[in-house]
Amino acid sequence: MLAQPLAPWECLRRHEQARAGEPGQFGATAVFVGTMRDFNQGDAVSGLFLEHYPGMTERCLEAIEQRAGERWELTDSLIVHRVGQLHPGDPIVLVAVWSTHRRAAFEASRWMMEELKSNAPLWKKEQLAQGSRWVEKNTPGY
């Protein structure tokens, strides 16, 4: 959980530099970055507040990474999610997967993103010209 601006590419660079293991171990990296839009359901959105359940949200994201590692052969994975106040254009979430071959990287990153959206305790409140509203459901990913 990150309460300050997320710089996904900087975050990835640091993660790759810090990672244990020999270079050459992985052949595929898949990265998803979700970014805040300035529109939803036909309305202009000027800001977004992301609420979470401290403790449970982190636990849930760790479990998603662990389950992905059991289902696919992964070298490494990373999930970083913003909380707090966001503005249009701000990155919200980073999901990255490293594996030997592209299939596992693509499939696992997609699965992790969908799991996160349907299970991690995170709630979006949109700020509009006429007030604010809670987002009630996600757009389908498949």
Added chain:
Amino acid sequence: MMRISVRFFAGLREQLEQAELELSLPADATVAQVWEQAAKGAVSGPVLAARNMEYVDFSARLHDGDEVAFFPPVTGGGR
């Protein structure tokens, strides 16, 4: 009797106008009983529950000192 801490999040917290409370319940009470006491029928729409930070069904039984949380369907992630 057992002590249960109850927490609410997001739109549910705003609807109930409180973030947390403590309840005394008879031993072997369920999540559903906590929900009845806490929400008093004042909430409509889907609600999810967690016990000690793990998702549970409303039929799950509780133990003394458990933390129970209620919240609306989750909406994290990018688009």
